[in-house]
Amino acid sequence: MDDNEKTLLLDKSYTCPICDQKIKVKSVKTNVAKFVGTGPDLRPSHSNINVTKYEVASCNYCGYTALVKDFPNTTQVQRKLLRENIQANFKSREEVPCDSYSVEMAISRLKMALLCAVTKTGKVSEVGNICLKISWLYQDLVDELSEDDPGYEEKKTAYLAEAHNQAMNAYEHLSKARMEEDYPIAGMNEATLDYLLSYLAYEKGEYQTAMQYLSGVVTARGISPRLKDKCLDLKDLINAKLHPAE
Numbered sequence: 001m002d003d004n005e006k007t008l009l010l011d012k013s014y015t016c017p018i019c020d021q022k023i024k025v026k027s028v029k030t031n032v033a034k035f036v037g038t039g040p041d042l043r044p045s046h047s048n049i050n051v052t053k054y055e056v057a058s059c060n061y062c063g064y065t066a067l068v069k070d071f072p073n074t075t076q077v078q079r080k081l082l083r084e085n086i087q088a089n090f091k092s093r094e095e096v097p098c099d100s101y102s103v104e105m106a107i108s109r110l111k112m113a114l115l116c117a118v119t120k121t122g123k124v125s126e127v128g129n130i131c132l133k134i135s136w137l138y139q140d141l142v143d144e145l146s147e148d149d150p151g152y153e154e155k156k157t158a159y160l161a162e163a164h165n166q167a168m169n170a171y172e173h174l175s176k177a178r179m180e181e182d183y184p185i186a187g188m189n190e191a192t193l194d195y196l197l198s199y200l201a202y203e204k205g206e207y208q209t210a211m212q213y214l215s216g217v218v219t220a221r222g223i224s225p226r227l228k229d230k231c232l233d234l235k236d237l238i239n240a241k242l243h244p245a246e
């Protein structure tokens, strides 16, 4: 994957809304990522590139970082908070040229985006969405491990624990967003979000809640066959926990 990765990328330019500097962000070219499918927590997989690594814009001059789609959208109050709490403490640096982002780099960019989202008191869905993507990337780190790596078991356990923690943060914030915000929430329609919350509730061990979220989705009109299949799989998993003897 790595040799080809840079040929799938281009540099996009943005103007930072906090410090007005021009920055470059590596982005996946349109229509080059080959979609394979999504996991039970909607983690996307592509055969030729990990797109989640390229969804963050980060300013190397002031530290302001956000998901690309949220990057330009700041209010005056938020810009003030970001200048006082992020820019004031950030050491400006020249951009380090590189061909692509590693998963570790992408995780640290997302963690900076999380800090900025909390600092600017952004929407809870924005915070939840970032946590979900961090959880996905920790699972990607597990996928990148080889069983021959020294410390394989320890690393795997640590990454999976991080993935779980971030998924639970995502659950907390996205379930709050569901009550407070209008759809799309974190880019999801109602059926997709309810499916995801059901899966995350299942992961948390809240099986009754998981079933409640799921019940509306299964009967929702116009849901994709792919989502329907995921719902049926999840329903089996939840039932197995609710009625273990059957």
Ligand SMILES: [Zn+2]
Binding pocket: 016, 017, 018, 019, 020, 021, 059, 060, 061, 062, 063, 064
């Ligand atoms: Zn900046």
